[in-house]
Amino acid sequence: MPNSFYYYLRGTWLDRLLLSLLLLGIISIGFVFSQGKNVGVSIFHGQTLVAWYPLPQKAVIQLDVQGELGVSTLKIDGMHVRFLSSPCKNQYCVAQHDQHSVGQMAACVPNRVMFMIDGESSLDVILE
Amino acid sequence: MTDHARPELSYLRQRALWVTLLALASSIHVFESSLPALGPWFKLGLANGVTLVALAWLGMRAALLLAVCRVVVGSFFIGTLFTPTFFIALLASMAAALMMVLVFYVTSCGLISISMLCAGVHMCTQFFVVEYFFIQQATLYYALAPLLVLSCFSGWFNGAWASMVVDRLDDERK
Numbered sequence: 001m002p003n004s005f006y007y008y009l010r011g012t013w014l015d016r017l018l019l020s021l022l023l024l025g026i027i028s029i030g031f032v033f034s035q036g037k038n039v040g041v042s043i044f045h046g047q048t049l050v051a052w053y054p055l056p057q058k059a060v061i062q063l064d065v066q067g068e069l070g071v072s073t074l075k076i077d078g079m080h081v082r083f084l085s086s087p088c089k090n091q092y093c094v095a096q097h098d099q100h101s102v103g104q105m106a107a108c109v110p111n112r113v114m115f116m117i118d119g120e121s122s123l124d125v126i127l128e
Numbered sequence: 129m130t131d132h133a134r135p136e137l138s139y140l141r142q143r144a145l146w147v148t149l150l151a152l153a154s155s156i157h158v159f160e161s162s163l164p165a166l167g168p169w170f171k172l173g174l175a176n177g178v179t180l181v182a183l184a185w186l187g188m189r190a191a192l193l194l195a196v197c198r199v200v201v202g203s204f205f206i207g208t209l210f211t212p213t214f215f216i217a218l219l220a221s222m223a224a225a226l227m228m229v230l231v232f233y234v235t236s237c238g239l240i241s242i243s244m245l246c247a248g249v250h251m252c253t254q255f256f257v258v259e260y261f262f263i264q265q266a267t268l269y270y271a272l273a274p275l276l277v278l279s280c281f282s283g284w285f286n287g288a289w290a291s292m293v294v295d296r297l298d299d300e301r302k
Contacts, residue, residue: 008295009288011240014241022244026276030277110212
């Protein structure tokens, strides 16, 4: 029925083809990036690497990182890393759940503090 | 048209529709900011659908102007005017609107395809602006892929409702 929202939501064959191509491309690139070993968490203030911890950690670590607005507190528990507190207004960084696999990150943009779980990527092999 | 002549009715109608779309887009911008965040830098982007309607109905100039004005007006009401969030939203919105115009006039893609591409450009621009001006860490791009997947679906949804609105407006005009 042309007037219903469902009619428009189905899209055309061109829309479906484009969606398939986009998803295929994005997932392929994401998969290549997510393959890693020697995993660790890098913690940055702006461009400066504040700390790097290998993952998984046996003990729970709470880390205070000085940012632009104040101190952000991070918690590292096993493979899981998250913001416990931050002095920013919106608290998006704190609202994010634990990050635990290569490529995942969280950032407090106002405080310019971020962490990133990184590891050796197989992308290097492809590029070489 | 002399100084005292009244503007044509069609011109006034177009102006009125543009202002209505601006009010709608700004309201959606404010409404979306009050919703729980699905993730950092991720919103449904419903206001981009209004820009699509403006492009299909009023043309390129109206769409580009709407993309800029709705961020300015929306940010004014949210209280983020001239903050980093404002500049991220403004640049991303402008990039998405330019992509929208380019694809609309150069290809024969429908509004859903255009919307998906714009959502992707919007997301990539946000990441680029955050990385270049605020975080300065290329590792940030690791988070881009999952958010781009979500953008495709939100773009599809926005394109669908924009298509419906444009068709209804066309019916009204007939």
